[in-house]
Amino acid sequence: MTVDFPLILVVLVFGTGLIWAVDAVFAAPGRRRAIDELRGQFPNWEEAKGSQAQKYQAGAEKASAEPIVVEYAKSFFPVLFVVFVLRSFLVEPFQIPSSSMVPTLQVGDYILVNKFTYGIRLPVIRTKVLGYNEPKRGDVMVFFPPHMNDTYYIKRVVGLPGDRISYHDKRLTVNGKAVPQEHLATLPEGKAKYAMGLEVLGDSNHLMQTNEFRPARDFSVVVKAGHYFMMGDNRDNSSDSRVWGQVPEKDIVGKAFAVWMHWESLLSIPSFSRVGSIQ
Secondary structure, three states: OOOOHHHHHHHHHHHHHHHHHHHHHHHHHHHHHHHHHHHHHOOOOOOOOOHHHHHHHHHHHHHHOOOHHHHHHHHHHHHHHHHHHHHHHHEEEEEOOOOOOOOOOOOOEEEEEEOOOOOEEOOOOOOEEEOOOOOOOOOEEEEOOOOOOOOOEEEEEEEOOOOEEEEEOOEEEEOOEEOOEEEEEEEEEOOEEEEEEEEEEOOEEEEEEEEOOOOOOOEEEEOOOOEEEEEOOEOOOOOOHHHHOOEEHHHEEEEEEEEEEEOOOOOOOOEOOOOEEOO
8 A cells, every 4th residue: 555645744734734724713812802801800910929910820821722733733734834845846855665776776775856857846736837847868767657656666767758769789779879888897696697887878977787697678669749768777677668658747756866875674774875966
């Protein structure tokens, strides 16, 4: 079962805000009137040691007492509202759950996603209300894949609308031009043998790897208008557009731009050795 945290956050923000607003409009004036009436009953309420001051103080505390639900709403609303604005429109944290972006991103990396790079979108319904930048070839992007519209995925943009993307013998070609790739090393790992290379895709110089023991899965496709073709940097161990299709623009979440922590499991110790920008 997938927890829809954005929806929960929206409900909590608007719920606590509504409780606070309703109390301020309908109940709080009554409490203020009750206190004014007490001041009329005890005209000497300001005398610190007088008997009227004591009676006034006891009555004022009772008259001004807020319902517990209002107290909680007023306490939590500011915090929830700040989290809501930051997470919905500015920056959202995200954990890497799989090895599909190795070696660029490792399982257990905690990253930050820029939510406004590709335009401002309303939370939950994802409608774009302000657009100014479009994804670039080579960007590491977070999105909702077409086959799982409630789960975040992260891959690299390899194809823009109108591009012809080809993959042959584990070499990527964009619009008839081979993407520059420099072989760096071959690393045996268990039953696999990974060839690691440095790839230049758009403005991005990034690491990628292939498993020499797996078939290439050759293909050629034209990216549809308003869609993007996504692939993982771990080319032979990635469920991406080769499997579930192209990503429509409406399902974009944001651009991943930094690793801020690495924590593999609850039993391990968090590490900050991988902190830095994402290429």
